[in-house]
Amino acid sequence: MADEKDSDRYTGIDRTNVRPVYVIGGGPGGLAAAAALRERGVRAVVLEKSPSVAASWRRHYDRLHLHTTRALSGLPGLPIPRSFGRWVSRDDVVRYLEKYADFHELEIITGVEVSRIDPAGPDWVLHATGGRQLTGRAVVVATGYNHTPLLPDWPGRTSYAGELVHASEYRHPALYAGKDVLVVGAGNTGAEIAVDLVEGGAARVRLAVRTVPHIVRRSTAGWPAQRTGILVRRLPVWVVDRAGALLSKVAVPDLAAHGLPRPGTGLYSRVKDGAVPVLDVGLIDAVRSGKVEPVAALASFDDNKVVLADGSRLAPDAVIAATGYRRGLEGLVGHLGVLDERGRPLTRGGRTPANAPGLYFTGFTNPISGMLREMAIDTRKISRAVARTTARKTAG
Numbered sequence: 001m002a003d004e005k006d007s008d009r010y011t012g013i014d015r016t017n018v019r020p021v022y023v024i025g026g027g028p029g030g031l032a033a034a035a036a037l038r039e040r041g042v043r044a045v046v047l048e049k050s051p052s053v054a055a056s057w058r059r060h061y062d063r064l065h066l067h068t069t070r071a072l073s074g075l076p077g078l079p080i081p082r083s084f085g086r087w088v089s090r091d092d093v094v095r096y097l098e099k100y101a102d103f104h105e106l107e108i109i110t111g112v113e114v115s116r117i118d119p120a121g122p123d124w125v126l127h128a129t130g131g132r133q134l135t136g137r138a139v140v141v142a143t144g145y146n147h148t149p150l151l152p153d154w155p156g157r158t159s160y161a162g163e164l165v166h167a168s169e170y171r172h173p174a175l176y177a178g179k180d181v182l183v184v185g186a187g188n189t190g191a192e193i194a195v196d197l198v199e200g201g202a203a204r205v206r207l208a209v210r211t212v213p214h215i216v217r218r219s220t221a222g223w224p225a226q227r228t229g230i231l232v233r234r235l236p237v238w239v240v241d242r243a244g245a246l247l248s249k250v251a252v253p254d255l256a257a258h259g260l261p262r263p264g265t266g267l268y269s270r271v272k273d274g275a276v277p278v279l280d281v282g283l284i285d286a287v288r289s290g291k292v293e294p295v296a297a298l299a300s301f302d303d304n305k306v307v308l309a310d311g312s313r314l315a316p317d318a319v320i321a322a323t324g325y326r327r328g329l330e331g332l333v334g335h336l337g338v339l340d341e342r343g344r345p346l347t348r349g350g351r352t353p354a355n356a357p358g359l360y361f362t363g364f365t366n367p368i369s370g371m372l373r374e375m376a377i378d379t380r381k382i383s384r385a386v387a388r389t390t391a392r393k394t395a396g
Contacts, residue, residue: 020045020107021386022126022136024114024332026053029142029363029375031097032075035104036383037140039077042390045136046106047128049113054097056144057090062172063196064090067188067218067279068226068370075376078103087218117141117333117359124358138358138386140379141333141345145363145371148328151321156301162315167193167322173200179317182306184208184298188278190322195282198291205286206316208308210297212260214244214267214277215284217251225279229368232268241266252280258287259294268368274342276366327364350381358389 021037023030026048037044048055065087066073070080073088078100084092101108116127117139126134149166151157157164167189173196181202183194186209197205216225232240244267254262263270267277286292296310298319306314327343338346338353345361352359362378363371 019123019135019137021138021140022047022114022124022134023140023142024126025142025144025363026050026101026108026110027056027142027144027363028054028075028097028372029144029379030140031100031104031106032375032379033140033142033360033362033382034106034108035078035100036076036379037386038104038106040383040387042383042386044107044140046108047112047114047126047134048108048110049129051110052098053101053108053110054094056146057094057097059168060090061167061170061193061196062090063192065281066093066372067281068372069224072224072226072230072370073372075100075372076380115331117336119336119356122358138360138389140360140362140382141329142361142363142375143328143332145327145366146325148326150324150326152323154298154300156307160301161304162301162306163318165318165320167320168325170320173197173202176318177201178203180204180315182206182208182295182298182314182316182319183322184319185322185324186211186213186278186294187322187324188276190320191278191283192281193320193322194292195286198286199282204293204316205291206293206295206314208296208298209260209294210309211275212263213275214248214263214270215252215255215260215280216244216248216267216277218279218281220251225277226368226370226373229370230373233367233369237266237268237272240268244268252284253288255284255287255294258290260287271368274366276368329364333359349378350385352385360385 020043023034023044023046026046030046034044034046070084070086070088074080080088080096112129114126114128118125123135123137124139128134149168151166170193176197179202181197183190186207194205194207218225296308298306299309300307329339329343336356338356340346345364347353348361360382363375367374
């Protein structure tokens with residue numbers, strides 16, 4: 001790896017008029033793309049704004065493990081070591097990504113942030129740190145699904161004097177031992193943080209729920225939910241919705257009496273709208289035992305109190321907002337007309353936008369079949385597409 005101060009290598013890329021494929025982002029999607037391209041003989045240069053690869057994984061909370069299995073989460077060319085166990089921890093994911101970069105001898109430059117991408121004839125110009133401009137024959141954007149923390153602009157939020165943090169700032173429960181904590185958001189992050197707080201000694205944990213989630217056992221009789229997600233992902237939505245409802249009644253107890261009723265919409269219908277089910281890592285038991293108390297959605301802050309959608313007023317010691325992230329692509333490519341109304345890329349994998357040939361995206365979906373698995377598939381498609389394009393240009 002090199003950092004921004006490694007000027008010979010950094011400036012040498014552009015000075016020698018070499019046109020590599022630039023990969024923006026040193027997380028799993030970017031590393032997988034670079035490895036897949038390198039395997040096909042295509043020079044790929046990874047640009048990472050942080051001092052090291054796997055930067056976002058290093059910032060995740062301590063408890064985090066993959067909800068997908070080790071066997072189905074490896075990137076192209078290097079499986080995750082069996083010694084890491086079936087459900088790989090955050091620290092082991094970081095170790096794996098570091099090993100992956102070294103194993104594939106990837107060309108990675110750290111400390112370089114790309115702020116904007118512009119077309120330049122058949123090539124692309126990247127506007128990077130320090131006013132530099134890099135020119136590449138193609139660009140792979142892999143800046144991550146969880147890029148920019150989203151904290152809703154709740155009424156009264158700016159004047160709230162209590163402790164309010166986004167889940168991206170949460171690391172471990174020790175700071176909340178003996179405290180009354182409200183976790184806002186019943187997705188996978190919010191559910192897992194709530195359980196972590198209970199196990200870490202918080203005095204009271206409430207979970208503010210705006211939309212009741214589908215809860216799925218992470219594994220049933222040894223069969224991981226991910227494998228089911230892979231099997232059903234191409235079936236009609238209504239078929240999966242019905243099957244999911246039946247499975248839920250068998251595998252997941254009715255938590256309505258505890259404030260968490262079954263959802264009124266189908267599981268796969270939710271997935272198509274971008275909401276994956278919550279994979280249970282302790283939430284069901286915590287809710288049934290009363291250790292995690294579901295409450296209504298957070299509506300506003302008033303007089304240093306939290307006001308819920310049902311009119312209830314709470315005074316927790318801390319509020320942790322597990323309210324998701326934005327993709328954060330507007331400044332980078334928003335001017336190119338390649339994003340939808342939610343700021344998500346219109347294409348993925350080996351397809352490029354019709355008006356932006358040579359611009360690829362990976363890692364901006366959250367499929368039930370597993371994000372790492374889908375990134376591995378996407379990056380192989382990207383490498384094939386780039387290799388074909390290169391061959392055509394060479395032949396021409």
